[in-house]
Amino acid sequence: MAKLSLMFENKIVKEVPVGGRPIGIGRSPDNDLPVDNLAVSNYHARVYFEGGRLVVEDLDSLNGTFVNDLRVERATLHDGDSIHIGKHRIKVDATGDAPVPWDTGRKAAAPRINETMVLDTKARRDMLQQAAAMGERTQFAGGRLKVPTLIVLNGKTDQKEYALTNKLTVIGKSTMATVRLKGWFKPQMAAQINQRDDGFYIGPGDQVPAVNGSPIPGPTRLKDGDVIEVGGVRLNFIFRE
Amino acid sequence: MQIASGGVSDVGRVRTNNEDCFRIVAPLQLFVLSDGMGGEAHGEVASAMAVETVTKHCLEGRENHAVPLFGEVQASLSDEAKRLASAVHLANKRIFEAAEGHLEQRGMGATLTAAWIDGTKLSIAHVGDSRAYLLRSGTLQQLTSDHSLVAEQVRRGIITAAEAEESQMQSVLIRALGAQPEVEVDVEEHTLFVRDILILCSDGLTRMVTEPEIAGTLQAETNPTKAAEKLVALANEYGGADNVTVIVIRLEPGSRKWFSWLRRGVRSKAASNGSGGGKLDG
Numbered sequence: 001m002a003k004l005s006l007m008f009e010n011k012i013v014k015e016v017p018v019g020g021r022p023i024g025i026g027r028s029p030d031n032d033l034p035v036d037n038l039a040v041s042n043y044h045a046r047v048y049f050e051g052g053r054l055v056v057e058d059l060d061s062l063n064g065t066f067v068n069d070l071r072v073e074r075a076t077l078h079d080g081d082s083i084h085i086g087k088h089r090i091k092v093d094a095t096g097d098a099p100v101p102w103d104t105g106r107k108a109a110a111p112r113i114n115e116t117m118v119l120d121t122k123a124r125r126d127m128l129q130q131a132a133a134m135g136e137r138t139q140f141a142g143g144r145l146k147v148p149t150l151i152v153l154n155g156k157t158d159q160k161e162y163a164l165t166n167k168l169t170v171i172g173k174s175t176m177a178t179v180r181l182k183g184w185f186k187p188q189m190a191a192q193i194n195q196r197d198d199g200f201y202i203g204p205g206d207q208v209p210a211v212n213g214s215p216i217p218g219p220t221r222l223k224d225g226d227v228i229e230v231g232g233v234r235l236n237f238i239f240r241e
Numbered sequence: 242m243q244i245a246s247g248g249v250s251d252v253g254r255v256r257t258n259n260e261d262c263f264r265i266v267a268p269l270q271l272f273v274l275s276d277g278m279g280g281e282a283h284g285e286v287a288s289a290m291a292v293e294t295v296t297k298h299c300l301e302g303r304e305n306h307a308v309p310l311f312g313e314v315q316a317s318l319s320d321e322a323k324r325l326a327s328a329v330h331l332a333n334k335r336i337f338e339a340a341e342g343h344l345e346q347r348g349m350g351a352t353l354t355a356a357w358i359d360g361t362k363l364s365i366a367h368v369g370d371s372r373a374y375l376l377r378s379g380t381l382q383q384l385t386s387d388h389s390l391v392a393e394q395v396r397r398g399i400i401t402a403a404e405a406e407e408s409q410m411q412s413v414l415i416r417a418l419g420a421q422p423e424v425e426v427d428v429e430e431h432t433l434f435v436r437d438i439l440i441l442c443s444d445g446l447t448r449m450v451t452e453p454e455i456a457g458t459l460q461a462e463t464n465p466t467k468a469a470e471k472l473v474a475l476a477n478e479y480g481g482a483d484n485v486t487v488i489v490i491r492l493e494p495g496s497r498k499w500f501s502w503l504r505r506g507v508r509s510k511a512a513s514n515g516s517g518g519g520k521l522d523g
Contacts, residue, residue, distance in 0.1 A: 116276075116278040116350075116412040116413075116414060116417075117278070117348075117412065117413055117414065118278070118350050118413075118414045118415070118416070118417040118420040119390065119413060119414070119415050166429055166431075167382075167383065167384050167385070167386070167429055167431075168375065168382050168384060168431055170432065174432065174434075176361070176432030177432075188434070189377075189378070189434055192377065192378070192380070192382065194380075194382040194383060196383055196402075197386065197387070197392050197395040197396050197402060197405075198395050198396075198401065198402040203378065203380035203382065204378050204379070204380060205377070205378050206378070218380070219380050
């Protein structure tokens with residue numbers, strides 16, 4: 001059975017098993033794990049099983065709940081994780097038998113869904129929040145949307161800068177190109193930029209563009225600040241706040 | 242520019258019924274693909290309804306411009322893109338109402354990816370996790386965003402694209418037709434170039450076959466129907482876990498251009514030289 005050990009200065013203060021009922025953590029003595037410290041809220045957090053996974057949830061505490069030094073509202077716990085509350089640490093021991101077998105890693109623990117299903121708006125928001133709490137890379141957490149932009153450094157084009165709003169941006173002389181090159185002998189479609197889920201990829205057109213001085217070997221993901229050279233123009237790719 | 246197209250839909254190797262549906266309306270150069278969901282036979286009902294509604298609304302709009310547009314449609318779009326968006330809104334309403342009206346059809350829904358080509362202008366309307374790709378200059382470009390939970394997590398930087406491919410939550414959609422009374426429809430317009438190859442496909446293809454394999458198959462097989470058949474065969478060879486549907490659309494140089502006589506002349510000369518009649522413009 002999974003177990004939580006309340007530690008203070010590397011000494012075990014109290015141990016509780018986690019079963020079917022949520023384990024309350026807080027300053028109030030009626031908690032399962034009472035923590036006597038002014039930095040701890042009366043009802044600070046709780047730990048419980050959900051869908052076979054052990055989950056910690058912060059109960060809107062004043063000073064926050066941390067899992068392995070990352071502040072969380074909700075997070076899935078794994079064997080060996082540390083929950084920090086105030087100056088206390090709670091060690092997670094999940095090696096024993098859990099109520100539902102779950103000891104097969106994060107992915108395998110996720111429910112297997114074969115049939116396609118659709119989330120409604122609320123469920124989608126909840127799931128994304130939950131995923132964000134579990135996830136390690138939360139650049140989006142800041143919430144500020146950045147606009148991917150091409151700034152013309154040298155060369156003749158119809159505008160000085162372009163916001164990349166479409167899935168596909170064409171750089172070329174074509175009247176239908178997004179970034180229109182001006183002048184004689186310019187390629188109709190010099191290069192193209194494809195917006196994918198994980199970023200913007202530049203690919204060849206009639207020419208092979210160079211990114212930061214090197215010709216690209218194939219579709220290449222653009223990083224903030226990259227300089228693109230193609231069809232006699234130099235473009236700076238940036239994420240504008 | 243000439244357009245050659247072909248499509249294939251297959252039940253796959255695991256499922257017993259095909260919930261995918263597609264239609265090619267050649268006179269309009271309209272291509273519609275839908276992947277249905279919902280227990281029993283209701284996924285088939287939903288996808289058929291989606292394809293039927295979209296096709297019919299576009300045909301009616303083409304016949305009579307006075308047919309009103311349905312739902313929220315961006316004013317800046319072309320007539321075709323507006324009509325396509327309107328058609329997808331209408332399909333959503335029809336499926337939603339059908340699902341509400343028949344208790345046993347509750348929970349049915351469908352994806353919808355449609356392309357309408359007018360000259361060199363391509364309009365795409367999209368909801369769900371079917372996809373449109375454009376193969377151009379040897380690069381496969383994805384023209385649609387999956388409305389799935391994992392794709393949304395990738396866009397928000399919560400998981401990586403590689404983790405998304407491994408995820409067991411791939412079938413969870415955040416947008417589909419029939420789930421809500423209103424739906425947000427992605428609509429985009431693009432300009433097509435000669436020798437572009439456009440494909441529409443259900444997730445039964447993209448979950449089984451990698452993008453380089455898709456690109457390779459499209460480059461190797463110039464007959465659109467045969468290319469679609471080969472892609473379906475590949476998905477089945479790799480397990481065919483889901484229904485798989487592929488529409489291939491090739492934009493070929495028109496033969497009526499003023500220089501066509503020149504090309505023909507060079508071609509016949511090349512052929513008579515025994516070089517196999519290779520394409521001058523290849």
